[in-house]
Amino acid sequence: MVSRASAETELFELLRGIPDPEVPALDIVELGIVRRVELRPDGGVTVDVTPTYSGCPAMHVIEQEIVAALRAKGHDRVELRTVYSPAWTTDWLSDAAKAKLKAYGITPPALVAAEQPLVPLSAVVRRAACPYCGSSNTERKSEFGATACKAIHYCHHCDQPFEEFKAL
Amino acid sequence: MGADSVSYPWLFEYLLRLGDDRLVLGHRLSEWCGHGPVLEEDIALANVALDLIGQATHFLRLAGQVEGKGRDEDALAYLRDGIAYRNVKLVELPNGDFGRTIMRQFLFDVWSVLLLDGLRRAAHPELAGIAAKAHKEARYHVRHSGDWVLRLGDGTEESHRRAQTALDELWPYTGELFAADEVGGVLAGTVAPDPTALEPAWRRVVSDVVRRATLTLPADGFMHSGGRQGRHTEHLGHLLDEMQILARSHPGAKW
Numbered sequence: 167m168v169s170r171a172s173a174e175t176e177l178f179e180l181l182r183g184i185p186d187p188e189v190p191a192l193d194i195v196e197l198g199i200v201r202r203v204e205l206r207p208d209g210g211v212t213v214d215v216t217p218t219y220s221g222c223p224a225m226h227v228i229e230q231e232i233v234a235a236l237r238a239k240g241h242d243r244v245e246l247r248t249v250y251s252p253a254w255t256t257d258w259l260s261d262a263a264k265a266k267l268k269a270y271g272i273t274p275p276a277l278v279a280a281e282q283p284l285v286p287l288s289a290v291v292r293r294a295a296c297p298y299c300g301s302s303n304t305e306r307k308s309e310f311g312a313t314a315c316k317a318i319h320y321c322h323h324c325d326q327p328f329e330e331f332k333a334l
Numbered sequence: 335m336g337a338d339s340v341s342y343p344w345l346f347e348y349l350l351r352l353g354d355d356r357l358v359l360g361h362r363l364s365e366w367c368g369h370g371p372v373l374e375e376d377i378a379l380a381n382v383a384l385d386l387i388g389q390a391t392h393f394l395r396l397a398g399q400v401e402g403k404g405r406d407e408d409a410l411a412y413l414r415d416g417i418a419y420r421n422v423k424l425v426e427l428p429n430g431d432f433g434r435t436i437m438r439q440f441l442f443d444v445w446s447v448l449l450l451d452g453l454r455r456a457a458h459p460e461l462a463g464i465a466a467k468a469h470k471e472a473r474y475h476v477r478h479s480g481d482w483v484l485r486l487g488d489g490t491e492e493s494h495r496r497a498q499t500a501l502d503e504l505w506p507y508t509g510e511l512f513a514a515d516e517v518g519g520v521l522a523g524t525v526a527p528d529p530t531a532l533e534p535a536w537r538r539v540v541s542d543v544v545r546r547a548t549l550t551l552p553a554d555g556f557m558h559s560g561g562r563q564g565r566h567t568e569h570l571g572h573l574l575d576e577m578q579i580l581a582r583s584h585p586g587a588k589w
Contacts, residue, residue: 217392219384219471220464221385221388250392250467253467254467284444284476310381310478
């Protein structure tokens with residue numbers, strides 16, 4: 167008989183099969199969205215998920231896909247629980263996940279810097295490395311991009327725009 | 335007094351304030367979608383709007399749970415009349431031009447960072463968790479709005495004039511952010527920071543940026559009030575009409 171812990175691990179691993187709808191290079195486990203899978207005594211499954219950004223429009227689709235994936239394995243009573251603490255951070259991305267992002271054409275996030283004093287300063291902008299040519303001769307065009315998690319940059323070396331997964 | 339002993343009406347009222355400020359401001363910002371002065375700004379304002387509406391969703395969902403009467407975040411957003419909204423008047427004012435939109439955003443963002451910083455240390459674990467996430471977002475919001483205040487204030491004669499006009503006209507709406515009342519008093523120190531205690535730090539940051547933007551801080555005078563008690567400007571009703579019409583015309587509709 168399979169122990170509950172190993173059955174839970176198996177379901178957790180199963181969820182690695184679900185890509186993030188907006189950044190399909192990464193799955194929802196390596197992004198840190200799935201926090202925990204619990205087999206309840208009543209036979210149901212509880213999945214703890216944490217939102218990336220407060221308004222991330224992909225969360226709804228992700229939750230539907232989790233339920234569908236577990237249903238396909240015969241788990242009909244799936245409960246999703248939103249957990250807020252600890253708050254999601256890009257520091258949870260492993261080096262392997264960051265390498266996948268880069269290969270996908272998105273500059274991976276830097277480590278989250280210590281909180282700066284609350285005075286806006288446009289002067290100190292870290293130059294993101296271009297994911298295509300590796301050059302740091304780049305310029306941040308906007309801290310906001312096509313999705314909440316990405317910023318827009320321009321590479322002056324290979325003369326093309328690129329996106330960066332923002333450190334959060 | 336511990337967080338558990340804070341009775342329902344106070345915490346519910348407080349969560350409505352947190353949710354309504356962000357819902358109404360997020361809706362206002364979303365009005366810029368497709369109308370931004372440049373593509374990057376159009377995207378930026380829509381992104382900030384999305385963050386604020388997302389934060390509102392989490393605060394209002396918790397409000398509904400605390401109330402315990404079966405109302406979820408959608409019921410609270412779409413089925414309350416203006417008189418039941420608890421946002422400050424600052425966020426319901428029409429956008430005006432880009433300079434005015436940005437100036438309002440800056441005044442709000444600085445306050446929001448300070449408030450959320452206090453809330454993320456609050457004795458209410460779920461509220462603290464939502465605030466910790468929102469705090470990270472508010473920090474890049476203020477970088478964006480603050481940068482623009484510097485650029486517009488210290489820009490051309492025209493941008494300076496418009497930024498100063500916006501600051502002068504919005505200033506009388508900032509007093510409400512720090513007003514003490516019974517709700518704040520009951521929760522202060524356990525669940526929420528004391529609203530009056532946020533004002534010195536807010537003034538420090540705002541006056542520093544205003545000075546560097548070559549703008550002039552307005553003198554304190556009459557301050558508007560009443561939004562927290564449901565006494566709003568005529569602008570909120572029009573905003574809610576547009577925001578709520580679909581949900582009210584087709585109850586239970588899904589799309």
